[in-house]
Amino acid sequence: MTILIMVLAALLGAPLFAIIAYSALANFHGADISLQVVAIEFFRMAEQPFLVAIPLFTLSGFLLAESNAPSRLVRLTQALMGWMPAGLAVVCLITCALFTAFTGGSGVTIIALGALLMPALKEAGYLDSFSLGMVTSAGSLGLLFAPSLPLILYGVVSGESIRDLFLAGIIPGVLMVALLAGYSIWSCRGVKRPLARFSKREALTALREAAWEIPLPMVVLGGIYSGFFAISEAAAVMAVYVIIVEVLVLKEVPISKLPRIMRESSVLIGAILLILGLSLASTNFMIDAGIPQKLLALISQWVSSKFTFILLLLVFLLVLGAILDIFSALVLMVPLVLPVATEFGINPVHLGILFLATMELGYLTPPVGMNLFISSYRFDRPITAVYLSTIPFFLVMLVSVLVIAFWPQLSLWLLA
Amino acid sequence: MLPSRKMLRWYRCSSNWILSGLIAVLLGGMVLLAAAQILMRNLFSYSLFWGDDLLQLALLWLVMSGAVAAAHTGEHLRINILAQYIPRAARPWMYAALHVFTAAVCAVLAWQSALMVLESAEYGDMMFGKLPAWGAQLVMPVGFGLLAFNYTIRCLSEVFHGVRRRAPHGSMT
Numbered sequence: 201m202t203i204l205i206m207v208l209a210a211l212l213g214a215p216l217f218a219i220i221a222y223s224a225l226a227n228f229h230g231a232d233i234s235l236q237v238v239a240i241e242f243f244r245m246a247e248q249p250f251l252v253a254i255p256l257f258t259l260s261g262f263l264l265a266e267s268n269a270p271s272r273l274v275r276l277t278q279a280l281m282g283w284m285p286a287g288l289a290v291v292c293l294i295t296c297a298l299f300t301a302f303t304g305g306s307g308v309t310i311i312a313l314g315a316l317l318m319p320a321l322k323e324a325g326y327l328d329s330f331s332l333g334m335v336t337s338a339g340s341l342g343l344l345f346a347p348s349l350p351l352i353l354y355g356v357v358s359g360e361s362i363r364d365l366f367l368a369g370i371i372p373g374v375l376m377v378a379l380l381a382g383y384s385i386w387s388c389r390g391v392k393r394p395l396a397r398f399s400k401r402e403a404l405t406a407l408r409e410a411a412w413e414i415p416l417p418m419v420v421l422g423g424i425y426s427g428f429f430a431i432s433e434a435a436a437v438m439a440v441y442v443i444i445v446e447v448l449v450l451k452e453v454p455i456s457k458l459p460r461i462m463r464e465s466s467v468l469i470g471a472i473l474l475i476l477g478l479s480l481a482s483t484n485f486m487i488d489a490g491i492p493q494k495l496l497a498l499i500s501q502w503v504s505s506k507f508t509f510i511l512l513l514l515v516f517l518l519v520l521g522a523i524l525d526i527f528s529a530l531v532l533m534v535p536l537v538l539p540v541a542t543e544f545g546i547n548p549v550h551l552g553i554l555f556l557a558t559m560e561l562g563y564l565t566p567p568v569g570m571n572l573f574i575s576s577y578r579f580d581r582p583i584t585a586v587y588l589s590t591i592p593f594f595l596v597m598l599v600s601v602l603v604i605a606f607w608p609q610l611s612l613w614l615l616a
Numbered sequence: 617m618l619p620s621r622k623m624l625r626w627y628r629c630s631s632n633w634i635l636s637g638l639i640a641v642l643l644g645g646m647v648l649l650a651a652a653q654i655l656m657r658n659l660f661s662y663s664l665f666w667g668d669d670l671l672q673l674a675l676l677w678l679v680m681s682g683a684v685a686a687a688h689t690g691e692h693l694r695i696n697i698l699a700q701y702i703p704r705a706a707r708p709w710m711y712a713a714l715h716v717f718t719a720a721v722c723a724v725l726a727w728q729s730a731l732m733v734l735e736s737a738e739y740g741d742m743m744f745g746k747l748p749a750w751g752a753q754l755v756m757p758v759g760f761g762l763l764a765f766n767y768t769i770r771c772l773s774e775v776f777h778g779v780r781r782r783a784p785h786g787s788m789t
Contacts, residue, residue: 205717209714209717210694210695211695211696211697211698212696212698212699212702212710212714213694213695213696213698213699213711213714214694214714214717214718215687215692215693215694215718216692216693216694216695217683217692217693218717218718218721218722221721221722221724221725222717222721225721225724225725235724235728236728236731236732236735238725238728239725239728239729239731239732239756240732242725242729242756243676243729243732243753243756245675245676245679246672246673246675246676246752247672248672249668249672251672251675252646252650252668252671252672252675255643255646255675255678256646256647256650259643259647429654432650432671433650433653433654435650436647436650436651436653436654437651437654439647439650439651440647440651443647458640458644459636459637459639459640460636462636462639462640462643462644463635463636463639463640463685465643466639466642466643466678466681466682466685467682467685467686467689467691468682469678469679469682470678470679470680470681470682470683470684470685470686471682471683471686471691471692471693472693473675473679473682474679474680474682474683474686474692475693477679523695523697524695525693527693528693568697
């Protein structure tokens with residue numbers, strides 16, 4: 201009965217937090233345990249030091265998106281890399297990946313950068329369907345790079361070191377961007393187009409223009425990787441830096457807009473962390489009730505090898521990524537999947553990278569992948585046109601996900 | 617008495633102002649406090665012993681305020697695969713039912729967190745050495761209470777005012 205109500209309410213569109221809270225309440229009630237446990241577990245959220253990083257990174261991301269930083273980023277990468285064959289396509293991939301890493305939530309990228317990149321791609325003579333597919337697919341690229349919110353959230357939920365996850369994401373993330381860039385260069389080989397020359401002057405101007413933002417990744421990432429900053433400290437440094445630069449120095453975001461931006465970021469924070477807090481309770485119940493063990497026993501009946509398990513996991517995550525946002529999927533599924541995956545000999549850090557990489561692909565999976573809809577809405581194209589345009593990119597990303605999944609050393613190499 | 621449109625508008629407007637102010641104070645304060653902690657730690661090798669705890673509590677307050685703000689604008693994360701297959705005429709009823717469900721869950725959460733706060737007050741739980749902890753915990757019953765209230769209002773306005781705004785409500789972008 202509980203499950204029936206949950207599934208029906210979820211599919212009809214009840215907020216996920218209510219469904220999770222309902223499952224926790226119903227389960228504890230069924231087991232004759234005081235419902236107060238749910239409130240107590242929720243309050244435990246105030247005991248997790250890493251979580252403080254999430255609002256600070258989110259605020260910085262929203263502020264950056266509101267300023268002219270996206271257009272400076274595009275100009276800079278174009279000045280530095282535009283001379284390559286399919287240069288603009290490569291520029292598009294790299295800027296999207298960087299932007300997503302720093303703004304965390306997928307979808308923001310397509311909205312903030314799409315308006316800049318689509319016209320530029322069109323002007324440079326790229327085919328319309330190529331540009332559409334590229335921008336749509338690039339919209340979730342970069343989730344594997346620090347300091348993306350899903351990486352932090354995976355660390356919080358799984359208890360793995362966030363710094364390890366930040367390190368582990370680098371090579372798989374680069375692989376994804378590189379494969380997509382390679383495909384773009386190959387696919388545009390026939391198009392005769394004068395290559396833009398590298399201009400020292402333009403590069404210098406672009407560098408000077410972005411002078412305030414260039415130190416940002418270095419300070420934040422350098423600080424985290426070198427161990428100089430804890431994650432939440434890096435988040436605080438970034439927030440203060442972005443506020444000073446965009447609001448006080450460049451004055452691109454007026455102070456009067458700050459409360460609105462803060463409100464918008466806290467809506468996202470509230471939506472994600474409310475689910476996290478409530479799922480602390482429902483997860484605890486499931487673990488007490490031995491659900492992961494039961495799941496393991498069930499899966500072991502059908503699956504015996506690690507190889508088949510990973511394959512099964514990939515299919516499952518792909519479907520999940522197509523219907524659920526990445527934050528809810530992480531919070532709900534990691535506590536269940538992690539113990540089972542560990543039994544099959546999968547390293548928890550590798551699982552995190554594999555999880556996020558597959559979810560990234562899930563955003564492009566028809567019929568309901570989120571990027572497809574955002575793109576169709578943002579660029580005013582029929583959804584079927586977006587489906588078709590993303591197919592080649594989807595396949596290339598699928599290849600990289602398979603490599604990431606079956607080659608754990610790729611993720612774990614930098615940790616050794 | 618049924619809520620009139622005017623009352624609804626007044627409620628939305630005033631609560632929006634209060635929420636935005638609270639969020640700005642909380643988030644702005646978190647940025648300042650976190651930055652001050654780093655400066656003090658590195659320059660004077662000194663840090664406020666309650667600084668990190670206060671940050672984590674502020675986060676809890678921010679989460680509850682953000683959750684109420686998200687309820688106002690209908691931006692809570694959700695999946696709605698089936699909704700499009702429900703006949704248009706039936707949708708207000710479907711939404712009303714979902715709002716009742718959400719409001720009921722929030723009401724139970726508010727009630728249970730109120731019990732937790734009461735117990736904590738009875739035991740005399742302390743934070744930062746000398747302040748009663750229930751003051752900080754109060755945000756939970758109040759927050760869940762406001763969520764329950766919000767979804768009740770949404771349900772009523774769905775039933776009595778029908779479908780007015782059917783803006784895409786949900787998936788965070």
